[in-house]
Amino acid sequence: MTEAVGEATGPRVVELHTRDQVVIKALRNLAGQAGFELKDSRDPGDSAPSVLVVDIDQPGALDDIILLRREFPDALIVGHLGLPDRARWEEAERSGCDLVANRGAVGRQLRTRLESGQLFSGRRRYPICDLADVAGRLGAVRTVPDSPFGPITLWQQQGGRLSCLGDLCPHAAVSLSEGEVSGGVVTCPGHGSQFDLASGERLRGPADVGIDRFDVVVEDGRVWILHA
Ligand code: FES
Numbered sequence: 001m002t003e004a005v006g007e008a009t010g011p012r013v014v015e016l017h018t019r020d021q022v023v024i025k026a027l028r029n030l031a032g033q034a035g036f037e038l039k040d041s042r043d044p045g046d047s048a049p050s051v052l053v054v055d056i057d058q059p060g061a062l063d064d065i066i067l068l069r070r071e072f073p074d075a076l077i078v079g080h081l082g083l084p085d086r087a088r089w090e091e092a093e094r095s096g097c098d099l100v101a102n103r104g105a106v107g108r109q110l111r112t113r114l115e116s117g118q119l120f121s122g123r124r125r126y127p128i129c130d131l132a133d134v135a136g137r138l139g140a141v142r143t144v145p146d147s148p149f150g151p152i153t154l155w156q157q158q159g160g161r162l163s164c165l166g167d168l169c170p171h172a173a174v175s176l177s178e179g180e181v182s183g184g185v186v187t188c189p190g191h192g193s194q195f196d197l198a199s200g201e202r203l204r205g206p207a208d209v210g211i212d213r214f215d216v217v218v219e220d221g222r223v224w225i226l227h228a
Pocket residue numbers: 169170171172173174188189190191192193205206207
């Protein structure tokens with residue numbers, strides 16, 4: 001007997017931006033159990049999709065994901081790859097994929113999402129780096145200069161405490177990741193403003209405001225920030 005999944009909170013329409021038959025077959029099986037409609041992106045439909053499945057191996061797929069993210073901000077975007085390609089995987093996440101999986105695992109991973117009772121945690125994750133990349137390091141351990149939130153820096157303090165802050169000093173936009181760190185405080189190399197590394201709070205001017213802080217989570221062996 002097949003157990004139904006996700007009927008109460010699951011998607012109504014899953015839209016396919018893929019022609020991969022392995023993926024489509026897995027989703028057809030899941031659609032029968034979870035009771036959602038599976039439709040091709042080229043077919044007309046009245047309902048906005050709550051899940052979009054995209055073949056990341058296709059040329060232009062990352063640009064498509066950016067556009068889909070804008071058009072369907074509340075949808076879950078699932079990307080699949082034929083072969084493990086770490087760089088492509090991360091690019092897809094940064095473009096707006098909520099979930100990336102190898103093509104053989106898409107059905108299983110989407111099923112897990114449905115069984116968890118909700119498609120979204122309410123906030124999206126944006127990847128910063130692998131946890132292994134920051135192990136044993138202190139201070140500014142990773143700067144992402146082109147995140148959707150502007151330049152951001154991941155900091156690690158004694159005891160492994162991670163925080164993520166905007167990287168540009170609000171006084172004159174000097175990179176704080178170049179600053180000196182002492183006692184949980186970074187001093188801007190520009191004109192000496194100081195900021196609390198845990199909260200982003202301004203401790204000393206000439207900057208007159210603090211810097212943005214992002215919630216950090218470690219999941220799946222990686223470091224992410226959460227955003228709306
Ligand atoms: S740029 Fe940071 S204090 Fe002036």
